[in-house]
Amino acid sequence: MSQVAREPRILIVGLGLIGSSLAAGLRRAGVAGEIRACDPHLDELTRAREMGLVDGGGACLAEQLDGVNLVVLAVPVLAMCDVMHELATDRHRAAPDLVITDVGSTKATIREAAVAAFGSLPANLVLGHPIAGSEKSGLDAVDPALFEGHKVILTPAPSTSTDAVGRVRALWATVGAEVLEMDVDRHDAVLARTSHLPHLLAFSLVDTLARQDERLDIFRYAAGGFRDFTRIAGSDPVMWRDIFAANQSAVLDALDEFEAGLARLRHAVEAGDADAMLSTLDRASHARRYFDSLLNQRSYQAEYQMQESTSLCYRAGPGGAVQGRIRVPGDKSVSHRSIMLGALAEGVTEVSGFLEGEDSLATLQAFREMGVAIEGPHQGRVTIHGVGLHGLQVPAGPLYVGNAGTAMRLFAGLLAGQAFDTELTGDTSLTRRPMGRVADPLREMGAVIDTAEGGRPPLKIRGGQALKGIDYDMPMASAQVKSCLLLAGLYADSETRVREPAPTRDHTERMLGGLGYRVERHGDTCWLQGGGALQAAPIDVPADISSAAFFLVAAAITPGADLVLEHVGVNPTRIGVINILQRMGADLRLENEHEVGGEPVADLHVRYAPLHGIDIPADQVPLAIDEFPALFVAAANAEGVTRLRDAGELRVKESDRLQAMADGFARLGVEHTLYDEGIDIMGRNTDGPNYRGADVDSLGDHRIAMAFAVAALRAEGAVNVRDCANVATSFPGFIELARRVGLTIEEQQEGA
Ligand SMILES: O=C(O)C1=C[C@@H](OP(=O)(O)O)[C@@H](O)[C@H](O)C1
Numbered sequence: 160m161s162q163v164a165r166e167p168r169i170l171i172v173g174l175g176l177i178g179s180s181l182a183a184g185l186r187r188a189g190v191a192g193e194i195r196a197c198d199p200h201l202d203e204l205t206r207a208r209e210m211g212l213v214d215g216g217g218a219c220l221a222e223q224l225d226g227v228n229l230v231v232l233a234v235p236v237l238a239m240c241d242v243m244h245e246l247a248t249d250r251h252r253a254a255p256d257l258v259i260t261d262v263g264s265t266k267a268t269i270r271e272a273a274v275a276a277f278g279s280l281p282a283n284l285v286l287g288h289p290i291a292g293s294e295k296s297g298l299d300a301v302d303p304a305l306f307e308g309h310k311v312i313l314t315p316a317p318s319t320s321t322d323a324v325g326r327v328r329a330l331w332a333t334v335g336a337e338v339l340e341m342d343v344d345r346h347d348a349v350l351a352r353t354s355h356l357p358h359l360l361a362f363s364l365v366d367t368l369a370r371q372d373e374r375l376d377i378f379r380y381a382a383g384g385f386r387d388f389t390r391i392a393g394s395d396p397v398m399w400r401d402i403f404a405a406n407q408s409a410v411l412d413a414l415d416e417f418e419a420g421l422a423r424l425r426h427a428v429e430a431g432d433a434d435a436m437l438s439t440l441d442r443a444s445h446a447r448r449y450f451d452s453l454l455n456q457r458s459y460q461a462e463y464q465m466q467e468s469t470s471l472c473y474r475a476g477p478g479g480a481v482q483g484r485i486r487v488p489g490d491k492s493v494s495h496r497s498i499m500l501g502a503l504a505e506g507v508t509e510v511s512g513f514l515e516g517e518d519s520l521a522t523l524q525a526f527r528e529m530g531v532a533i534e535g536p537h538q539g540r541v542t543i544h545g546v547g548l549h550g551l552q553v554p555a556g557p558l559y560v561g562n563a564g565t566a567m568r569l570f571a572g573l574l575a576g577q578a579f580d581t582e583l584t585g586d587t588s589l590t591r592r593p594m595g596r597v598a599d600p601l602r603e604m605g606a607v608i609d610t611a612e613g614g615r616p617p618l619k620i621r622g623g624q625a626l627k628g629i630d631y632d633m634p635m636a637s638a639q640v641k642s643c644l645l646l647a648g649l650y651a652d653s654e655t656r657v658r659e660p661a662p663t664r665d666h667t668e669r670m671l672g673g674l675g676y677r678v679e680r681h682g683d684t685c686w687l688q689g690g691g692a693l694q695a696a697p698i699d700v701p702a703d704i705s706s707a708a709f710f711l712v713a714a715a716i717t718p719g720a721d722l723v724l725e726h727v728g729v730n731p732t733r734i735g736v737i738n739i740l741q742r743m744g745a746d747l748r749l750e751n752e753h754e755v756g757g758e759p760v761a762d763l764h765v766r767y768a769p770l771h772g773i774d775i776p777a778d779q780v781p782l783a784i785d786e787f788p789a790l791f792v793a794a795a796n797a798e799g800v801t802r803l804r805d806a807g808e809l810r811v812k813e814s815d816r817l818q819a820m821a822d823g824f825a826r827l828g829v830e831h832t833l834y835d836e837g838i839d840i841m842g843r844n845t846d847g848p849n850y851r852g853a854d855v856d857s858l859g860d861h862r863i864a865m866a867f868a869v870a871a872l873r874a875e876g877a878v879n880v881r882d883c884a885n886v887a888t889s890f891p892g893f894i895e896l897a898r899r900v901g902l903t904i905e906e907q908q909e910g911a
């Protein structure tokens with residue numbers, strides 16, 4: 160519950176926009192205490208009293224202090240010094256529990272003024288700053304809702320009384336503000352960039368243009384851009400003079416950074432360097448949209464940050480049909496690689512069919528942060544202005560790859576070969592996943608990488624290392640480890656060889672070949688020689704067989720189903736799901752088979768046919784590694800036992816997928832036995848439902864969420880799946896497509 164101010168007598172010093180709006184907000188909130196004001200303009204005071212904002216007041220601070228419990232100093236920053244001295248002299252007149260706060264836009268100067276006036280920083284002084292305002296000023300602009308939903312930053316010192324901080328927090332909470340704390344220096348540095356610099360630029364631009372054109376034609380013909388950019392130049396000049404003077408050094412630092420950035424852009428314009436211009440504009444445009452969506456709490460990263468507090472659920476009704484022709488979104492593995500290799504190539508790479516899911520978008524964003532100009536995505540089209548193997552630039556901070564194991568592991572190899580240091584971070588699920596499997600062989604190549612305990616993220620990668628080729632025998636069948644080493648191998652002084660214990664997806668090898676980089680293979684080993692170059696070429700991303708798998712299974716278990724999935728990638732290293740379903744008796748055919756950009760594709764046609772349990776051949780496990788959650792649902796609806804072994808890798812995906820599926824099955828009443836590296840599923844295929852409805856938890860894992868949504872087709876009651884926001888990592892639009900083919904499924908906010 161938010162706190163409410165319980166001050167018997169509040170004194171607001173200064174009836175400008177902030178002071179009068181605070182009074183109005185407190186009044187509107189119905190605070191019980193008296194509100195007084197002190198202002199040199201007696202007519203303003205009279206008006207404020209007539210408007211019902213204050214109970215009384217006067218021009219002399221000493222006289223107004225009698226019995227006051229809370230003083231709010233809302234005077235211009237440079238007037239703060241005099242007011243502090245008066246306060247220090249007459250504070251004995253106030254109540255013994257007096258708390259003082261202020262609303263100044265800079266904090267270090269006000270702290271200095273307080274120390275000068277009081278001899279030291281008083282424990283009952285809580286410096287603060289509401290991040291609210293308007294280009295309008297004074298009592299005329301009063302707005303009781305001015306602080307609602309806005310932030311107020313308090314900057315208490317270690318010596319500040321916690322009771323005083325609590326009371327100032329309550330004051331702002333009463334008028335609807337969100338209160339946070341930071342130290343004085345950080346406040347001044349942050350505000351110099353987010354507020355003071357933009358005001359300074361707006362004032363300067365308007366002044367410059369106004370001088371250039373005495374007849375003010377510019378203003379007459381001003382377009383929206385001018386209006387948007389310069390609105391704040393109408394702000395109170397005295398207030399802003401004071402702010403620039405008071406926060407001089409932080410404002411100058413911010414201005415220096417700005418001038419350096421402007422000089423770079425100027426240079427790009429002057430040199431006609433289209434790539435450099437696009438890179439800056441594109442980064443800015445995306446950063447701006449990211450900022451917008453953060454404010455609206457709807458971006459992909461914001462969604463992750465919010466996940467703790469809100470959760471998206473699926474409610475999948477029992478039964479339903481599976482009919483039609485659909486195309487699922489682009490392949491996630493190929494999408495990640497298209498951005499990575501396109502960025503490292505020389506020339507412009509055009510990608511089509513790109514997956515606009517959060518995982519591959521995180522990869523795209525990371526390259527933007529390393530200076531690569533990338534246009535799009537627009538309806539699956541992305542244009543990457545490659546910078547060559549040595550053209551990446553040092554990013555401003557850690558690279559955040561969200562939920563994407565593929566991104567983190569492939570980046571680890573690629574970044575180990577760069578000249579600069581980097582840090583890779585991810586969301587809570589990714590932070591639990593093992594990275595030693597890439598860090599260890601990379602270290603053998605000469606990379607310097609720090610991980611958190613147990614080889615977990617974040618990964619801190621030291622740049623500038625000379626990498627040497629290795630001959631590596633992978634302990635597990637992992638395309639991510641193989642790809643990571645091949646990417647590092649591009650930067651190595653010699654040959655990098657990787658042997659895999661079983662075939663894994665080979666998109667990296669194929670795409671490197673497509674971009675003119677020679678990768679050789681003999682049996683279970685592939686290798687490349689470092690020091691070459693990649694040449695840009697178009698990349699067509701097929702539909703993702705891992706996403707198609709949910710609909711393949713949906714059709715395979717639903718009597719009467721007849722479904723075509725168009726243009727699905729059927730690379731032989733990915734078709735375990737097709738092989739396994741066919742062995743279980745599915746009527747699944749490949750039609751219209753052809754090749755696009757080095758990857759085989761086909762339309763997959765499934766009609767319902769009764770399934771039976773099988774022993775899943777070990778060699779199919781790596782070829783269907785992401786499809787097991789869906790395949791387990793097929794097994795639950797197949798007559799007899801389906802046995803899976805040698806699948807321990809499922810325990811280190813976005814969740815422990817063996818456990819997550821077993822837990823959900825227990826709730827649905829699907830009989831099963833769990834093993835360390837596998838599961839037995841005792842399926843049924845009756846004329847009616849094959850198990851009951853239940854509430855299940857996806858554990859935030861996209862594939863578990865979609866698998867249980869599909870399971871509802873043969874359940875007796877609804878299947879409610881918790882924590883489904885992460886479906887957007889690999890399959891944006893899943894719900895719409897599922898509904899289109901005949902599933903009854905809705906999204907709900909948990910608790911709604
Ligand atoms: O290389 C890739 O794109 C992937 C490889 C697989 O991971 P492992 O390499 O850990 O098996 C797979 O599970 C993942 O979804 C994507």
Ligand SMILES: C=C(OP(=O)(O)O)C(=O)O
Nearest residue numbers: 562563564565566785812
């Ligand atoms: C395991 C998966 O992806 P990643 O490893 O990239 O997180 C997946 O998509 O199922």
